[in-house]
Amino acid sequence: NAGVTQTPKFRILKIGQSMTLQCAQDMNHNYMYWYRQDPGMGLKLIYYSVGAGITDKGEVPNGYNVSRSTTEDFPLRLELAAPSQTSVYFCASSTGVFNSPLHFGNGTRLTVT
Amino acid sequence: GQQLNQSPQSMFIQEGEDVSMNCTSSSIFNTWLWYKQDPGEGPVLLIALYKAGELTSNGRLTAQFGITRKDSFLNISASIPSDVGIYFCAGQRGSQGNLIFGKGTKLSVKP
Numbered sequence: 196n197a198g199v200t201q202t203p204k205f206r207i208l209k210i211g212q213s214m215t216l217q218c219a220q221d222m223n224h225n226y227m228y229w230y231r232q233d234p235g236m237g238l239k240l241i242y243y244s245v246g247a248g249i250t251d252k253g254e255v256p257n258g259y260n261v262s263r264s265t266t267e268d269f270p271l272r273l274e275l276a277a278p279s280q281t282s283v284y285f286c287a288s289s290t291g292v293f294n295s296p297l298h299f300g301n302g303t304r305l306t307v308t
Numbered sequence: 309g310q311q312l313n314q315s316p317q318s319m320f321i322q323e324g325e326d327v328s329m330n331c332t333s334s335s336i337f338n339t340w341l342w343y344k345q346d347p348g349e350g351p352v353l354l355i356a357l358y359k360a361g362e363l364t365s366n367g368r369l370t371a372q373f374g375i376t377r378k379d380s381f382l383n384i385s386a387s388i389p390s391d392v393g394i395y396f397c398a399g400q401r402g403s404q405g406n407l408i409f410g411k412g413t414k415l416s417v418k419p
Contacts, residue, residue: 199350228406230409235317235411235412236411236412237312237314237396237398237408237409237410237411237412238351238396238407238409239409240406240407243406253406285350285351287350296341296353296356297341297353297407298353299343299350299351299352300350301348301349301350302348302349302350
């Protein structure tokens with residue numbers, strides 16, 4: 196069972212560069228999420244999607260974009276990387292049934308210098 | 309933004325000891341969840357609580373959903389070295405699955 200797969204595991208960007216963090220799940224989950232985790236902090240929601248073609252902002256969406264063209268994939272785009280976006284990014288998915296728990300990927304560690 | 313207050317921030321205990329951590333909120337949640345995160349990995353769900361007052365166990369772990377729906381605790385009995393990690397509480401309010409996370413409790417266990 197692959198579950199939620201994130202790539203790459205690590206990345207270093209220069210300020211102003213762009214990149215896409217990939218997330219794929221093979222559980223046929225409708226709901227997918229992107230969180231960021233800063234040192235000593237809990238996870239904060241960036242964007243989420245309740246199904247293909249539908250996305251919505253979370254608590255900290257500025258500087259990011261997402262798309263959901265398929266049920267399986269939910270890429271996160273950084274257009275102009277800034278040092279404040281240095282963080283560990285986690286993708287998660289759930290069935291969307293009320294109270295269904297989230298399943299997390301293993302994260303992408305991003306450093307912007 | 310919305311916040312959960314999780315305490316303690318860190319704990320250093322001897323193998324075999326019991327552990328207790330808790331989360332409080334100024335807002336009501338429909339669901340309380342407890343996750344564990346090992347280094348370099350994503351959080352893994354330990355226990356999910358769905359009703360106020362609910363007490364649920366998973367092996368040596370026991371968690372409770374507070375009666376007021378504004379708090380939850382997690383107990384670990386007879387700790388072992390593999391219990392080391394960061395434990396997060398999370399509250400879920402709506403039907404779309406968005407979670408509000410606490411800042412985590414870092415557990416260290418001395419053999």
